[in-house]
Amino acid sequence: MSFIQWYPGHMHLTRQLIEERIKAIDVVIEVLDARIPGSSFNPLLQTLTGHKPRVKLLNKQDVADPVQTQAWLQWYNAQADTRAIAMDASDPAPARRLIPLCRELAPQRGGMSRPMRVLICGVPNVGKSTLINTMTGKKQAKAADEAGITKDEQRIVLDDDFYLWDTPGMLWPRISISQSGFNLAASGSIGRNAYDEELVALELLLYLQKHYAKELQARYKLEHSPEEIAALHDDALLELIGRKRGAVMTGGHVNMQKAAELVITDYRTHALGRITLETPEEFAEWAAIAAIADAERLARKEALAKAKKKKRKPR
Structure with missing residues (x-):
């Protein structure tokens, strides 16, 4: 299946915001959908923020398969400079765990002279805005069960020396893993006009x-x-x-x-029960197949470019 790539103008602006903001950020929180923890991981965000320690937050754990959630937590926690936790964004107790977790990842930051600076990001409709509202105890961010609600960057003070920058949900220009495209669409992270x-x-x-x-x-x-x-x-x-x-x-x-x-x-709406649409092993297999297809596509593109260049070469 070929998806219409859903990459509105505000997503391009989000990329620019992150590229500029990441220079002064200590920790990155990437909010993932616990039902699709691999597919809701944005490789473009990894490229933009990859050198920073990160928290992988598997949100919506209350509607995901608990066995698979544990498998994904183990998979992400095995990665360098990464901590993974699962939570339901509407529950205030686990939401507050994020502050000490970020401090653990950046122990050199703290106090009014060196405040903690955290960027929170994710694909559309993973519950990021609801999470922020829960953490602050008030409506700081717009929240709705549809993609593309947050459009602007916001700075939120969570503690005297803890600043959180919220960014709009961002997809990447070309979804090469076809199963990820289907899973993102099924879960509501892609606008319905795009599939x-x-x-x-x-x-x-x-x-x-x-x-x-x-x-x-x-x-x-x-x-x-x-x-x-x-x-x-x-x-x-x-x-x-x-x-x-x-x-x-x-x-x-x-x-x-x-x-x-x-x-x-x-x-x-979770009427089917607690469902997770991918395992770490399945996602790794899908990604490997997509990488081979991408390499073949690039090779064909380069061969075509060489052929055109040779054809234009003067005698």
Whole structure:
């Protein structure tokens, strides 16, 4: 599948803001979606902030698969200069853990003469604004269950010597890992005009069939066993769900668009249960395949450029 790359003008401005701000930053907090901890990691942010110690914050842990959340925490905590924690942004107790964690990563900072300077960033709709509002105890940042709400940089004082800079959610110009594109779309981090909902729903069902067939059976009251659900073609399963949920048009045909919207909504509203759409091993495999494809694409581009240059060379 080829996604329309969703990279509005404010995301380009965000990149410029981060490039300028990062020079004076001590610690970076990258907020990730605990349901897609690999896909919601922004490689462009890694490039912009990679030399700084960082906190990987797996947000929305209360709706993610707890077993997979622990696996992802171990995976990120094994990385250099990185601490990973999971939390639900609406819970004030774990949110306050971020301040001492940042101080641990930058022990040389502290006091009014050397205040801690922290940048918080992430892709759209990972719950960053809700987290900030919880940490401060008041509405500092706009929050909503859709991508692209925060548009401007904000400085927030969390303690006398602890300053937090909030940045708008930012994607990267080309999503080379196709599964990441589907997962970001299913989870609401990409604007709905940038993808085909039926294709996203079918990819979502493929993963759910393999890992969460019991949850599908329970949610849609399917007469099939989990094994039978896992063996169904994704189109057939989407049609079956559409019939169960009343997405039927005149003449008895299922409205597949409506059925797709139902499946995506059920995932986003957690009606399917606690779901995580990738494991560390799966994501590493997807990334390796994408890297090979990118290298092949670059080689073809370079070969074409050389051929054109040779063709233009005067005799």
